[in-house]
Amino acid sequence: MDRSRVLFCLLLVLISAVNISTQPVTVTMLISREKPRTGDAFSLQCRVSGYNLTTDIVTIGKVNPLTRFPTTLASSEGDIAHNSPHLTSSWSTNPTALIMFLNGAMASDMGDYRCTVLRASATLTEETYHLDLLHIPSQTFPVCNSEPSQQVYYEGDIVRFVCFSDLGNPSVNLTWTRSDGGVVPQTTVTNELDSVVTRITAILTLNDDRVSFNCTSRSAEFPDYLEDCLITVLSVIPRRSAIQPPSTPSPTTDNQSSNQVTQCSNCLKQVIVIAVLGILVAIIIGLLSVIVCLCFKVKSLGKTPKEKSPKSQTLDNLDDHQYETRMQNEPYADLQKESMDNATYESV
Structure with missing residues (x-):
């Protein structure tokens, strides 16, 4: 009887194991x-x-x-x-x-x-x-930059402001504002890989001078989350009085730079030509002046001096003392006659 019970129990265990x-x-x-x-x-x-x-x-x-x-x-x-x-x-x-x-x-x-x-x-x-975990981007985001990035802009320049951040979960919302409360140009928002990027394209005016563009990151699941980055347009000046500001290398700016170099070299060539012509004119004027002076000198040398009578020469050779003595010793008429004779002789 006991043996049959044991066998029965073993059978139940086996059946249970098979079922399991x-x-x-x-x-x-x-x-x-x-x-x-x-x-x-x-x-x-x-x-x-x-x-x-x-x-x-x-x-x-x-x-x-x-x-x-x-x-x-x-x-x-x-x-x-x-x-x-x-x-x-x-x-x-x-x-x-x-x-x-x-x-x-x-x-x-x-x-x-x-x-x-x-x-x-x-x-x-x-x-x-x-x-999936709800999370916000790291504290290093958002990041702002401008294209091209420079300190001085022309009035009328086209500038692109870019703001990007980690997506977060859910994705953060990036918005632009101006420090002067003005209207922000139309923005574009795209998701690129694990980032969200927003861009605005602005045609700068003098009203943008010293205006800051602020990009703010917010999350719907994290009300206390608020991070931002800042872009400051340092200077916007009129194009007519502006000095060409430095800009980031690009095909367009490279062409402009090469054109400016060509114009400068042409201007330098013109200045050199004008300077050489001025020097040549000065040399020619100097030569003409020398030639004129030489001509007058030759003409003056070509005249033959007239010969004087012995008496006239004698009078000319007397010094002041001898002349006064002779005037006292000789009659005035003789001197006058002698002078007349000298004049007649010279006329002959």
């Missing part, structure tokens, strides 16, 4: 907190039904986005070594589940997590859960 082994194994992944944020503490659960404690192994791993294979972070067999100290795990029997805890979740924790049930190294079933 033939039950389908299913997994369900659950998260303990809805819309978790970076910095929150929560858990991921991999609940299993039809699990065989003696033959099955349950794991949770993060899927590599490139290879699409998971890196195991938690296992029903015990702790797994990994480089994420804020991740811990435990095995629960009621309900049957492998639980992975995230203490202070980070943006790098976002991604796909896969729960896998293995039996004899073969995959019985698996399920993937995408973990």
Whole structure:
């Protein structure tokens, strides 16, 4: 009688084992907190039904986005070594589940997590859960710049102001304002890779002189989040009186620079030609002056001096004392006659 009871019990155990082994194994992944944020503490659960404690192994791993294979972070067999100290795990029997805890979740924790049930190294079933964390961009964003970037602009210059930031989750909203309260030109917003970019194109006027353009980043899920960056137009001057400001290299500015160099070289050539012509004219005028002087000199040298009478020469050779003595000793008439004779002689 006792032997038959024992056999009956063994039969029930075998039937139960067969039923358990033939039950389908299913997994369900659950998260303990809805819309978790970076910095929150929560858990991921991999609940299993039809699990065989003696033959099955349950794991949770993060899927590599490139290879699409998971890196195991938690296992029903015990702790797994990994480089994420804020991740811990435990095995629960009621309900049957492998639980992975995230203490202070980070943006790098976002991604796909896969729960896998293995039996004899073969995959019985698996399920993937995408973990998304609400977060704001890092404090280094937003970032502003201008194209072209320079300190002095012409009136009428076309300038593009650019503001970009990490997307965040949800994506942040970037808006432009002016320091003088003026109207901001039409903006364009695009999502590029993991960034959001907003641009405005402005035709500068004198009213933009010393005006700041401010880009502000806000998030609908984080009311306290507010970051901004600033662009200051240092100077806008009239084009007619402006000195060409330095600008960033571009094909257009390169052509303008080459044209300016060509114009300057042409101006320099003209100045040199004018200077040479001036020197030649001065030399010609100097030569003409010398020739005229030489002509007058030759003409004066060509005249023959008239010969004087002996008496006239005698009178000319007398000094003042001798002349006075002769005037006293000789009659005035003789001197007058002698003078007349000299005059007659010279006329002849």
